[in-house]
Amino acid sequence: MPRRMLIPQIGNTDLKLLRVFKTVAECGGVSAAEGELNTGRSTISKQLSDLETRFGFRLCNRGPAGFFLTDEGAQVLRATDALLDSVRDFRTQVNEVRQKLVGTLRIAAFDQCISNPEARLSHALRAFSEIAPDVDLDLSLLQPNIIEARLQEGHLDIGVIAQHHPLPGLDYLPVHGEDMYLYCGRGHAFFDEPEMLDIEEVRRAKYAGISFNSPNLQVGQTLNMRSRAVVQNEMMLAMLVLSGQYIGFIPAHMARHFEEADKMRRILPEQIYYRTSFAAATRRAPEPNRVTRVFLEVLKKVYAGDVPTD
Numbered sequence: 001m002p003r004r005m006l007i008p009q010i011g012n013t014d015l016k017l018l019r020v021f022k023t024v025a026e027c028g029g030v031s032a033a034e035g036e037l038n039t040g041r042s043t044i045s046k047q048l049s050d051l052e053t054r055f056g057f058r059l060c061n062r063g064p065a066g067f068f069l070t071d072e073g074a075q076v077l078r079a080t081d082a083l084l085d086s087v088r089d090f091r092t093q094v095n096e097v098r099q100k101l102v103g104t105l106r107i108a109a110f111d112q113c114i115s116n117p118e119a120r121l122s123h124a125l126r127a128f129s130e131i132a133p134d135v136d137l138d139l140s141l142l143q144p145n146i147i148e149a150r151l152q153e154g155h156l157d158i159g160v161i162a163q164h165h166p167l168p169g170l171d172y173l174p175v176h177g178e179d180m181y182l183y184c185g186r187g188h189a190f191f192d193e194p195e196m197l198d199i200e201e202v203r204r205a206k207y208a209g210i211s212f213n214s215p216n217l218q219v220g221q222t223l224n225m226r227s228r229a230v231v232q233n234e235m236m237l238a239m240l241v242l243s244g245q246y247i248g249f250i251p252a253h254m255a256r257h258f259e260e261a262d263k264m265r266r267i268l269p270e271q272i273y274y275r276t277s278f279a280a281a282t283r284r285a286p287e288p289n290r291v292t293r294v295f296l297e298v299l300k301k302v303y304a305g306d307v308p309t310d
């Protein structure tokens with residue numbers, strides 16, 4: 001024969017009945033508790049009886065002789081006070097957790113966006129840190145294909161990548177863009193008179209491009225540029241252009257410093273140009289956690305101009 005549980009499991013109904021019992025005890029009787037509970041005597045009496053049946057012993061005497069707690073009732077009242085205090089503390093702590101953002105936000109971006117005047121990631125990070133000071137940040141620069149893979153595997157929360165071949169398992173929030181021009185460096189045969197060139201001469205030059213699927217790769221193929229050097233990021237591409245031996249597409253914001261220093265020049269800017277659009281990508285399923293969702297909302301507000309960027 002199975003052993004009977006001595007202490008029943010406490011559920012929502014029990015908590016409700018215990019609150020009734022506590023009120024009756026504090027008021028000194030069923031009649032006195034009617035106004036406090038906004039409930040009739042018969043209902044209160046039945047609730048007390050239900051609780052006594054649930055526990056298997058009498059909690060109080062109530063009748064013509066007056067109201068008083070039994071010894072068991074006095075002990076249950078003390079236990080009820082402790083239990084309800086614990087429930088109250090639990091609710092308070094959970095509400096604090098709901099309001100307080102904690103954990104780690106993992107963000108990866110491709111190459112250099114810090115010099116891009118259109119990019120506002122740093123402003124979003126500042127605004128987010130102000131509303132979520134207890135969230136740790138894990139930031140990295142990675143290739144777009146690696147970012148996409150890590151997003152899908154759940155190893156990244158947000159990836160800022162070029163939006164040129166959206167994957168079905170990811171959601172994209174458009175953010176900024178960047179203008180891309182073809183450049184040569186000082187010492188290159190095109191440097192002194194780049195405006196005198198024609199497209200066929202450009203195609204015959206030594207071209208350096210990004211090695212993986214990207215707008216850079218696609219545009220180079222469209223223009224029939226044959227890569228004589230491949231790189232994994234735009235910083236190394238700029239290095240090759242500065243060598244004076246290669247031409248390549250570089251973001252205008254990255255090349256600006258070198259143009260001003262007369263170390264780079266654009267090649268046929270009216271003819272050879274493209275624009276890349278970037279997005280903040282997140283995994284579609286499972287749904288991003290609350291920290292990620294809050295950061296995305298901050299991003300939206302920053303790019304909408306609702307958050308000061310000065």
